[in-house]
Amino acid sequence: MLQRISRQYPKTGIHGRVVHELGKDIVRGVFLPGQRLPNENVFIDRFHGSRTAIREAFRVLSAKGLLEARQRAGTHVRLRHFWNLCDPDVLSWHDAVSISEAEIRQISELRRLFEPEAVRLFSMTRMSEQEGDELLTLLRKMERCEILGEYPEMHDLRLRFHHTIMENCGNEYLRTMHSVVRLVLDYVFTRSMQETKLPDINMRWYYLLLDKIKSSDSEAAVSAIRSLTVRDHEAILERDMHRTRVVA
Incomplete structure (x- = not known):
């Protein structure tokens, strides 16, 4: 398990x-x-x-x-x-609403550096059928929440999906970085709900990621998680540029 x-x-x-x-x-x-x-x-x-x-x-x-x-x-x-900026508590004390654009941009850049490696390591482990089913269940619940419009619950399930990968990647140092992922995802979710009332979550990429992890295709799994991290990072940059234009 x-x-x-x-x-x-x-x-x-x-x-x-x-x-x-x-x-x-x-x-x-x-x-x-x-x-x-x-x-x-x-x-x-x-x-x-x-x-x-x-x-x-x-x-x-x-x-x-x-x-x-x-x-x-x-x-x-x-x-x-x-400050120990990567301390899980220090990261958790940041607020997705009030955090500065510069801070979240740097945190997102950090996530892009290490989460693909965590996925690579995780995809190289031999998951049991039960463990694969656990992750698949999370994605199916996410999809159901999307259909029902239960977006906060969908977001919580996404956090659990990423947390599970980080915790089970086999590297105790990477495990401590889950709070970085959580903060980026919290920020992107909060901003997307404020602006469009819809979560910026692409289920197709999540199913693809899980499929490549289960088949131990580490290169394809890394490519999938990179697509997700780039998508989130670009959303952050777009919001920064929009705010800059508004201020100007």
Whole structure:
């Protein structure tokens, strides 16, 4: 059976909640790079937690490169180039609606570099019939959602399809990059729904991709996933150019 694993920091407990909520605040610009955070008491009141829990959360965010404790100067948000940008949590704290065009363009470029390799490795594994059926079931559910107009559910199934490939490609470093794929797909889906009310998802390419993976045709599988990544990247570039023309 194919596996899907969450690699994000646990959200349970007070300190887990602080990590994720404060992380989002930093990544989304509520607290800006170089800014000093409010006194710990502010966060104790906000999250109804202990000083120990708040400090533990700060240590986690410091390990991710977002915070820096300075002697007698408090805790500050670090400059963006110190952030661990490929950390699954840091990526998940970006918002598909508010992320800048420059950021999503660079993230999409990164996806185009590594996802074809993950597909190549995955297609070289010997999947069981049951594992192939799992992926086929996802695609059939996607297609049914498209027919019924259940587009958010269709998008969630697409994320599961890509996540499954990344998790089972056999390379533990590539596995950690699923959040990059998710962010790009979230962005493209959100923008397409805002502009056309229809998802920019081509089921034909997904069925072709799965067919080549199941037949262990790694070169054809790579070609198929490249077509999907190029399609998404071009959609991002087109939206950037459209916005530039509107501003001009």
